[in-house]
Each structure stands twice: as C-alpha cells, then as structure tokens.
Amino acid sequence: AQTVTQSQPEMSVQEAETVTLSCTYDTSESDYYLFWYKQPPSRQMILVIRQEAYKQQNATENRFSVNFQKAAKSFSLKISDSQLGDAAMYFCAYRFLSGNTPLVFGKGTRLSVIA
Amino acid sequence: GAGVSQSPSNKVTEKGKDVELRCDPISGHTALYWYRQSLGQGLEFLIYFQGNSAPDKSGLPSDRFSAERTGGSVSTLTIQRTQQEDSAVYLCASSLGLMNTEAFFGQGTRLTVV
Numbered sequence A: 001a002q003t004v005t006q007s008q009p010e011m012s013v014q015e016a017e018t019v020t021l022s023c024t025y026d027t028s029e030s031d032y033y034l035f036w037y038k039q040p041p042s043r044q045m046i047l048v049i050r051q052e053a054y055k056q057q058n059a060t061e062n063r064f065s066v067n068f069q070k071a072a073k074s075f076s077l078k079i080s081d082s083q084l085g086d087a088a089m090y091f092c093a094y095r096f097l098s099g100n101t102p103l104v105f106g107k108g109t110r111l112s113v114i115a
Numbered sequence B: 001g002a003g004v005s006q007s008p009s010n011k012v013t014e015k016g017k018d019v020e021l022r023c024d025p026i027s028g029h030t031a032l033y034w035y036r037q038s039l040g041q042g043l044e045f046l047i048y049f050q051g052n053s054a055p056d057k058s059g060l061p062s063d064r065f066s067a068e069r070t071g072g073s074v075s076t077l078t079i080q081r082t083q084q085e086d087s088a089v090y091l092c093a094s095s096l097g098l099m100n101t102e103a104f105f106g107q108g109t110r111l112t113v114v
Helices: none
Strands: A003-005 A010-014 A019-021 A024-026 A032-039 A046-052 A064-069 A074-079 A088-096 A109-114 B005-007 B010-013 B019-024 B031-037 B043-050 B053-056 B065-069 B075-079 B088-095 B109-113
Touching: A003 A088, A010 A019, A019 A109, A024 A074, A032 A064, A032 A074, A046 A064, A046 A074, A074 A088, B005 B088, B010 B019, B019 B088, B019 B109, B031 B075, B043 B065, B043 B075, B075 B088
Parallel strands: A010 A109, B010 B109
Antiparallel strands: A003 A024, A019 A074, A032 A046, A032 A088, A064 A074, A088 A109, B005 B019, B019 B075, B031 B043, B031 B088, B043 B053, B065 B075, B088 B109
16 A cells, blocks of 8 residues: 655744755555645645656756655655745645546645744 | 535534535546545545546445535535544545546535534
8 A cells, every 4th residue: 555654743944944844655656646735724735746756857846846766765845935825734645647546645744934 | 616615614513413515526527536634634535436436435434424426526425423533624626537637625624523
C-alpha cells in the first residue's frame, strides 16, 4: 500500500524568508504523481504544485518549487519569499498513474508565517 | 457549476441520528471522491465514483456509511446512527475522469455529533 509521511506537524517562517516542508512516500510503483495541496482556514483544498514521477526536472510554480528525489522517495516543497497568505495546512499527496485512483494524503504540516 | 459545492457547510447532530451530506461536483466531471478529515489527521479516503458506480468501497469505515451518486452528478454520503467518532470534516472532490490528474475540492461539511 502507498503511504505518505510528513514528519513536521508544524513549521514557522518569517515573512519574506524561505521554508522547506518535507514529505516522503512509499510505493512499489514506478509511474505516479505527487502533489502539494494547501488548506487555508476556509477548509478548501487548493492545488499548489504537482510532479510527474517520470519527469526528472523539478516542478516550479512562481514562489513554490519542489525537490523531487525519486530514488529516495522524497518530495519536499520550498516556499520562497513567504507571505502572510501562505499560512495554512500543507498536505503532500500521491496518486498512482493509471486509472482514476484516489489521492493518498499525508497528515499535513501547519505553516505559520510571522510578520 | 463553477466549483465543487457541498452542503450543509456545518451540521450538528445528536448521537444515533442519521445524516446526509451532499456534494455537487463540477459540471462534466465524471469522477467524484469522498474524504474524511479528523482533527489533526490527514485526509482519509472513503469512496470514489466513476460515473454512478463505485468500484472501491473498502474505505468506508463501517456499514453505517453509504454513498450514492445519481445521474453522474450529485452524490450523497449517508451516515446512519451517528457516533461521536464520526465527528470530522467530510470533503468531496471531483475530476474530469480517467487519467485526469487534478482533483478539485469543495469546502467540506463539518459534522459534529453531540
């Protein structure tokens, strides 16, 4: 079974600084997707960034980038120039490539941004 | 609709009562997912629909939980004889269908069983 582990229940960062959130996963599959979702207090999950496992290049979306290490099964999220609006729960998620399989989530990291 | 809509937003119910949670997916999305988020926990997969059929019901925590989807659109998650441990946020998501990578989430229903 696939599992996703986020070892940091809480993190904090100063506004304008950079923070990295960790995620590891366990799978026997070679083709899959990885995601980072943000959940603000409104509860709605928002997709931040995604990575296809077959792509070696790390995904980047504006201030958000990932460090994808397939052999190590590691998928960390880096947030640069942190803003107050980045404060939220962040969830790492995995999805098998084939079919319409559901996302498997980690337990999340609560990020606080300090002004 | 413009996004995934869930109702009610919040629900308080007495232990032992039945509740129905509704999810209205994005128009045209054939896949629909239900997740449960308990306090301090990640998202626990409950069930998903492809069209009106649910290929995998193994995530439902007990036989008190059931879900249906009609017309390939609206889905209802029903919890019978609610227990306090059922208190959680129930999130619904939808996606275009097979092989589609992005799931869009609703704002969830916060269920409190007292």
